[in-house]
Amino acid sequence: MPAAAIAFSILAMTAIVAVRYLAVSGGFALLTRLRSPGLYEGLDPQIRREIAWSLASAFIYGAPAGLLAWGWQARGWTRVYRGVGDYPLWWLPVSVLVYLALHDAWFYWTHRWMHRPALFRAAHAVHHASRPPTAWAAMSFHPWEAITGAVVIPVLVLVIPIHIGALFAVLAIMTLMGVTNHMGWELFPSWLVRGPAGAWLITASHHQRHHLHYGSNYGLYFRFWDRLCGTDTGLGSFDAPRRGAADRLERAGHGG
Numbered sequence: 136m137p138a139a140a141i142a143f144s145i146l147a148m149t150a151i152v153a154v155r156y157l158a159v160s161g162g163f164a165l166l167t168r169l170r171s172p173g174l175y176e177g178l179d180p181q182i183r184r185e186i187a188w189s190l191a192s193a194f195i196y197g198a199p200a201g202l203l204a205w206g207w208q209a210r211g212w213t214r215v216y217r218g219v220g221d222y223p224l225w226w227l228p229v230s231v232l233v234y235l236a237l238h239d240a241w242f243y244w245t246h247r248w249m250h251r252p253a254l255f256r257a258a259h260a261v262h263h264a265s266r267p268p269t270a271w272a273a274m275s276f277h278p279w280e281a282i283t284g285a286v287v288i289p290v291l292v293l294v295i296p297i298h299i300g301a302l303f304a305v306l307a308i309m310t311l312m313g314v315t316n317h318m319g320w321e322l323f324p325s326w327l328v329r330g331p332a333g334a335w336l337i338t339a340s341h342h343q344r345h346h347l348h349y350g351s352n353y354g355l356y357f358r359f360w361d362r363l364c365g366t367d368t369g370l371g372s373f374d375a376p377r378r379g380a381a382d383r384l385e386r387a388g389h390g391g
């Protein structure tokens with residue numbers, strides 16, 4: 136019976152997304168603790184909220200993914216293919232770039248839109264409640280925002296052919312960048328981040344400025360749209376005390 140199979144697929148996909156989140160965010164939170172002990176000090180209540188919103192997002196991401204996974208297997212709905220030779224070999228890397236570029240464009244414009252005041256309060260304030268964000272904030276979205284993110288890959292697999300391995304590469308990059316862009320320090324070497332490639336790629340140093348100043352650096356993977364639209368204000372730094380630390384110092388200074 137399809138309904139039971141679809142429900143099972145949705146539950147399985149939700150579990151996979153949740154476990155992936157807990158494993159990758161947990162792994163980088165542990166790495167953060169080893170590298171910079173105390174960086175997340177005093178943020179426990181915020182981290183608990185980040186985990187709760189992220190697990191709710193896991194269901195929102197898992198539902199369309201589970202439906203599509205079932206439709207792929209049972210009905211041949213998607214353009215996901217298994218044979219490496221089904222399309223030219225050059226399409227393997229190019230399809231990854233095409234998926235990332237389209238996801239990036241969708242993210243940039245919906246993200247800018249969600250910074251309009253009314254929408255910000257309704258949909259995006261949850262994500263910015265992380266001040267400063269941690270490795271656990273990767274999927275910390277209000278359900279409205281999670282829906283805008285959850286539909287992207289399911290729609291793309293219906294339209295644009297992609298090898299199952301290339302799709303896993305896209306999902307791995309999405310997960311890695313979502314976590315590392317929020318964890319409060321730069322994972323990638325300076326020659327990359329501050330070199331020619333970094334002029335076009337988004338890492339933690341770029342997204343850090345979005346969480347600090349709000350009105351710029353809206354992109355996801357690439358700086359293309361930010362640079363084209365004049366919303367790129369360059370890279371931030373993790374040297375100065377982070378906002379959370381500054382807030383705590385200030386509170387301590389005022390006796391509370």
Ligand SMILES: [Zn+2]
Pocket residue numbers: 262268317342346
């Ligand atoms: Zn963010």
Ligand SMILES: [Zn+2]
Pocket residue numbers: 246250259263345349
């Ligand atoms: Zn934002």
